[in-house]
Amino acid sequence: MKKWRISNLYLALVFIVLYLPIFYLIFYSFNVGDTMDHFSGFSWRHYATLLSDSRMISIVLNTLIIALLSSLIATIVGTMGALGIYSAKKATVKNGLLSLNNVLMVSPDVIIGASFLIFFTFLGFSLGFGSVLLSHIAFSIPIVVLMVLPKINELPKTMVDAAYDLGASSWQTLTKVILPAITPGIFAGYFMAFTYSLDDFAVTFFVTGNGFSTLSVEIYSRARQGVDLEVNALSTLMFIVSLLLVVGYYLLGRYNQNRRLQRVKAAEAKINQ
Amino acid sequence: MHKKATYLIPYLLWIGLFVIAPMALIVYQSFFNITGHFTLGNYEQYLTNGVYLKMTFNSILYALIITLSTLLISYPTALLLNRLKNKQLWLLLIILPTWINLLLKTYAFIGLFSQNGSVNDFLRFVGLGSHQILFTDASFIFVAAYIEIPFMILPIFNSLAELKPSMINASRDLGANSWQTFRRVILPLTMPGVKAGFQAIFIPSLSLFMITRLIGGNRVITLGTAIEEHFLVTQNWGMGSTIGVILILAMFVVMYLTRDRKVKGGRIR
Amino acid sequence: MADNVIEFKKVNKSFDETRVLNEIDFEIEAGKFYTLLGPSGCGKTTILRLIAGFADVTSGDILFEGQRVNGLPANERQVNTVFQDYALFPHLNVFENVAFGLEIRKLKKNEIKIKVDEALKLVHLSGYGRREIAELSGGQQQRVAIARAIVNEPKVLLLDEPLSALDHKLRKEMQGELRDLQRRLGITFIFVTHDQEEALAMSDQIFVMNAGKILQSGSPVDIYDEPINHFVADFIGESNIIPGKMRQDYIVNFDGQDFECVDAGMKPNEPVEVVIRPEDLDIAPIDTGQVNVTVDTQLFRGVDYQITAHDAMNNEWKINSIHPTKIGQTVALAFDPEDIHIMRYGETEDDFDARLETYD
Known part of the structure; x- marks a missing residue:
């Protein structure tokens, strides 16, 4: 049974390495001192600093507003796009739209960020809340399409025919038959767009300008200054929020679908097709 | 049925403005120098100035090392996870850290690797003495691999889970021992998972610039770091775009190399 | 005794707490076509897995040519299996699939080629060597699976419901081919099925199984004519x-x-x-047979009529007759x-x- 012990030891080691840095961060958020290398006593001090840091709180609010708004708009546009792709008659048009849809799914974040920066500057659009919001909408749309489209494709063709047969107009068919049937896909798309937005650093970093910041960008600029246990306190709170999100997604049955994992899935699907 | 065209308008606008236009602009921008004049100089400079080629080569080398070490750790992990009883739950635990903000995980290593950090405490404790860990190539590779591991485990795990047990039985039945079964059946049949993992890690490894900035200091420069530097620090957008175009090309090359070579489905008879 | 390739001695097999095989005893002679017949979950596939070495007995012994083989790994056993889902390797083409076992045994390249070609010829797939598995029809995949097993010249070939995925016509065809192949190769076949017709058509010897036990063994004719109990009589025909x-x-x-x-x-x-x-019941004019019955239903099946009727004691009778009757008519059964x-x-x-x- 020696083999068994070695393999379990290996797995245990992988899990320890995976979780150690996270718990290390959380542990030192309770440090009375100011460093991440010497724990001199328990305290809520850094949490108090965090909660009274009005700059940080306004950044959290900014981040949430951007996430909520961008995912909402991306869901609307993406759902319309999915309906459009579905109703495209020619296979070449359909595949062309799908390929264009996937460009932002596979492009590295720096490329998206840099090209959006050029784009906004080219148009003379000033950087800040507006540019960040537009960028988040832009990179969230393709995932909404990818979530909604399979649901539309699953719809039995006869269902739409039945609606027309029973006298519904095309608008009534859309709102009373098709949209209710694809609601799970729309919700999945919305939640995913929401996490995309919360998680993003690189694209925002390029298009944010000077006056506006989101959490990821703020953490980056503080981390560049060195250790700041207020960031640790923040990470504890974010860890709890992530945990709640994962539990929520787990209950929805799609826990493994944040942005990067979605890309892995896309790669898998491409290779397996 | 005429409404179709109207509800497509926002989506088509998005494709035009945020997919086609930015990609076209990055290519366009790569032909302009810092003073705004049309030139092929950026490409010329990229190809002739050793610094850029060396940086590209290093970036690819780093990405390869990161991807391969991730693969080396992930394959056995996925294999062992697949044998566990509640394997889906364990997989969830592997995936959970990907939900923690990337920057926070990177930030943790600033503490862990610092001069008086826990890793150095440990090294002193076992008598190896303290070392400069932060801002070295090794720390950059380690942190990058740490971040990427779940993205390699997941696709390999999935392809292992899809492997029919009868495949392994058939191989044993035909006389293959465990090692022969692994090499001739399990490994080739899970190659799609390995390729997916390779794609998912190699490209970000070329382009993630925050890890190089925070952990690698200024020692490690990847394609991503160079792009960020040219756009946000030196404001040489033309050169930054040129490197961006190179990165896009690299992406296509990787996708081409890791495509599925086997013609499946084939002719219908 | 020396003719027994495989012997089971008081073999028991349990998964967790459930017992799937109960005191199984049997002997398999060389060169015959055996069938394990029973409903799903009766333990027939478990017996096959025990012989192949994919599972181990809970208690009892398995002998192979007189040698105890309990615990011997599958790759060291001189048996080969044709799997229910064929288990062909999708990353290898037809030739490479068939050559797999020979390459493991490190045979020479030209020797492998000769043997593989011969095996493919035996299953009527000459010239298919370079095809990919995904390009083949179900029936062709089936043949490749058989070729891949027999090319290793096993002492015993195990077949786990190999025909169940094929359509009716192809299945009939393959039944004949398998029987023919077994006669030509002269090796022992152990065939698992839940299809009694298939078992009767192909076997030298049938083991009828239910709930982890062998209920009856014998030639198809013996089992059909003299079922030992209600289950066997009902299950077979x-x-x-x-x-x-x-x-x-x-x-x-x-x-x-x-x-x-x-x-x-x-x-x-x-x-x-x-x-x-x-089919042993003849319909005769009323009072000229042994029992008088009244016809309830009649179905035309092509070769004959399937008639159900009841007698004065209200027993149900099933009659297969080539002559039609009328519903409600009273006739005699002879x-x-x-x-x-x-x-x-x-x-x-x-x-x-x-x-x-x-x-x-």
Whole structure:
């Protein structure tokens, strides 16, 4: 049974390495001192600093507003796009739209960020809340399409025919038959767009300008200054929020679908097709 | 049925403005120098100035090392996870850290690797003495691999889970021992998972610039770091775009190399 | 004794707490076509897995040519398997699939080529070597799976419901081919199926299984004509099973009458079950046969009519007849003493064999 012990030891080691840095961060958020290398006593001090840091709180609010708004708009546009792709008659048009849809799914974040920066500057659009919001909408749309489209494709063709047969107009068919049937896909798309937005650093970093910041960008600029246990306190709170999100997604049955994992899935699907 | 065209308008606008236009602009921008004049100089400079080629080569080398070490750790992990009883739950635990903000995980290593950090405490404790860990190539590779591991485990795990047990039985039945079964059946049949993992890690490894900035200091420069530097620090957008175009090309090359070579489905008879 | 390739001695197999094989004893002789027949979950596939080495017994012994092979890994056993889902390797083409076992044994390249070509020829797939597995039809994949197994010249070929995924016509065709292949190769086939027709058509010897036990073994004719109990009679073919009483040797009472029969060796007035196959019943004008029945339903099946009827005691009768009747008509059923088969309640196969000895 020696083999068994070695393999379990290996797995245990992988899990320890995976979780150690996270718990290390959380542990030192309770440090009375100011460093991440010497724990001199328990305290809520850094949490108090965090909660009274009005700059940080306004950044959290900014981040949430951007996430909520961008995912909402991306869901609307993406759902319309999915309906459009579905109703495209020619296979070449359909595949062309799908390929264009996937460009932002596979492009590295720096490329998206840099090209959006050029784009906004080219148009003379000033950087800040507006540019960040537009960028988040832009990179969230393709995932909404990818979530909604399979649901539309699953719809039995006869269902739409039945609606027309029973006298519904095309608008009534859309709102009373098709949209209710694809609601799970729309919700999945919305939640995913929401996490995309919360998680993003690189694209925002390029298009944010000077006056506006989101959490990821703020953490980056503080981390560049060195250790700041207020960031640790923040990470504890974010860890709890992530945990709640994962539990929520787990209950929805799609826990493994944040942005990067979605890309892995896309790669898998491409290779397996 | 005429409404179709109207509800497509926002989506088509998005494709035009945020997919086609930015990609076209990055290519366009790569032909302009810092003073705004049309030139092929950026490409010329990229190809002739050793610094850029060396940086590209290093970036690819780093990405390869990161991807391969991730693969080396992930394959056995996925294999062992697949044998566990509640394997889906364990997989969830592997995936959970990907939900923690990337920057926070990177930030943790600033503490862990610092001069008086826990890793150095440990090294002193076992008598190896303290070392400069932060801002070295090794720390950059380690942190990058740490971040990427779940993205390699997941696709390999999935392809292992899809492997029919009868495949392994058939191989044993035909006389293959465990090692022969692994090499001739399990490994080739899970190659799609390995390729997916390779794609998912190699490209970000070329382009993630925050890890190089925070952990690698200024020692490690990847394609991503160079792009960020040219756009946000030196404001040489033309050169930054040129490197961006190179990165896009690299992406296509990787996708081409890791495509599925086997013609499946084939002719219908 | 030396002719037994495989022997099971008091083999038990449990998964967790559930017992799937219960005291299995049997011998398999070299060069015959055996079938393990039973409903799903009866343990027949488990027996195959034990022989192949994919699973281990909970207790008991498995002998291969007289040698105990418990715990011997699958790759060291001289048996090969044709899997239910074929288990062909999708990353290898037809030739490479068939060559797999030979390459493991490190045969020379030209030797491998000769053997593979020969095996492909045997299954009528000459020239298919370079095809990909995904390009083949279900029937062709089936043949590749057989070629991949027999090319290794195993002592025993195990076939786990290999025909179940094929359509009816192809299945009939493959049944004939498998039988033919077994005769030509002269190696032992152990075939697992839940399809009694398939078992009757192909086998030299059938083991009928239910709930982890072998109920009866014998040639297809023996099992069909002399089922040992209600389960076997019901599972193999169609039958009329009527409760009765053994008056004395060669006289059985059922349906309120005494009938002459060919069975003996039971206690006087012992309750028994009487089996008469539907095709052994002839329809005759009323009062000219043994039992009068009234026809309830009639279905035309192409070769014959399937008729159900009831008698005065309200027993159901199934009759297969080439002549039609009319629903509601009363007719007579005629049968001979040899058409009647008597089954005792709870008789084991050993007791049954012993009883036959006494009067055969």
